[in-house]
Amino acid sequence: MTNFKDDSSQYLISTVSKRSGVKSDLVRAWERRYQAVTPTRTAGGHRVYTDQDIARLKLLNQATSSGHSISQIARFSLDQLKKLLQHDPSITLPDPNNTVLLTGERKFLAEDYVEKCYAAVLAFDAKMLESHFENAIVELGSQSFIENLLTPLLTKIDKHRKSGELRPVHEHMASAIIRSLTYILRNNNPCSEHAPRMIVSTPIGQIYELGALLAAIIAELKGWQVTYLGADLPAEEIAVAVKYTNARAVTISISFSNDDHIIPKEIRRLRKLIGNNVALIVGGRSAAYYEAVLDEVGVVKIQSYEHFRQILDELASANAAAL
Template sequence: MFPVKAAAELSGLTPETLRAWERRHDAVVPHRDAKGRRLYDSAMVERLARLHRLTARGHPIRDLARLDDAALERLADEARSAGYGGVEALPERMLDAVADYRVDEFDRDLSVAIATLPVPILVNRVVMPLLREVGVRWADGRLAIAQERLVSSLLRARLLSILNQHPREQRPRILFATLPGEPHELGLLGAALQAHEAGAPVLYLGTELPAVELLRVVERLEASAVALSSIDPGQARAALEQLHLLDAGLPGDVPVWLGGANARYLVEALGVERIRLVTDPATLARLVRRRAGRGRR
């Protein structure tokens, strides 16, 4: 249960707005403690956060407040997908610019996309298709190694700027990293952005972090969850060893979310309850909101 101030902070609202939505529109009906003070559970906080995101996209609260949670989620999905029909052509245009060493054009298109697109659209319809096309063009010789690294460098710098632009100080944090021998991070960065958009305080630790270092950060910061990416099959055995160490050292209530090309094999090979396969944005967002809403209970 959360008091008004905490519920407002977790959902991105001011306490005044929360009270107004409750009083005028019955957006949520809070519980009451023995002294009559309002208390909000994690489901209410998630609903308020969803209402906040939808009103930010122009939907009136008077219309939204009448909808149940399932209808709000459908509306959020439609809002994320609508109005961005020209986005599909953007990754190919950006790679054509890199192939011709028109770096300023690539960077300008990327900057505009970051400034104008919601994070789910940016990640799912620009960044991820861009990475897939980079792989295809590198494999068939249309992109040189230097061009591939140029794309990776620019993407990394710009995506990190989103995470660093509005740091979230409230705890618990969700840690994002790769294990030793895993230098590829753009997919991990995309996942961190999805978690950030879902309202979680994210701490992005980057690549090739040993389990012992992750455990130290979790302990010092009382982190809520650890999200890891593994894509190199040659690192599978080492990854299993590191994950065993992580499982043995983590507090019992801290989950490990594993994504990347190796994730399914690693999760099945380990058979550990806390280590969960997470490969799609919807599952990640749901888990993030659950952890953000309830802390480390």
């Protein structure tokens, strides 16, 4: 997976100076004397800084002007500096342990975010929720964000809505924000021309589209070229899209089991229309409910995110072999 923490932006010293408020000469002096920042260099020797460096210098600047000695704090981490400025006149224990996020810690981090996000939903604070989401995406990466934060959060919201603690409008608000994040979640994925193609949608009558959307994003992260069609589409339309794009797979999400006679009919029709050479993948909360039909027409049922990714890999390699 691509490293999300890449310092996509790089600045020269004058910009850094303007932004951080520390004069260029001083920036260099702090580097020379205490390695307060350690910029990379261009081929010609010019210093190149990251956003982090700027943040760091900003904090160092504040700290020194409020009395701290630069030689003492120059090597503090960002977090330490923040703390330092919070409890202003107090002494913070030097704890230069740089935290490396292990998988376990990351999971804990995600759980922490779930709580914070749920609190924002409960308070109906859209801005706060969005802000948490944005931070979480950067910290966790797209995949972990979806699997360890979004999915548990949606489950939690659904549960509390059913129990009456939340109203439908809470869920709507959260959905709207999540959908608006699509762009960031899929970002940076210049998929190749030869990537296998997939159609993602939701059968007619299924309005709750978030599951399908997340499936589409996961497939994209896996290198597929996905065409996402949104919700509530008849089988014919999905089949047409398959033809147009020459897709190798169709993924549909089934979240509710309202009209029990419509879904099976649509599934059968879809299989008939797309033929047997196109993989039909079904996921969603209520997919299990239709097991009979799914087995009948030969559908791959998604058991878990891990399973979905595995399916995608298998299909992709089968597809590559067929070429």
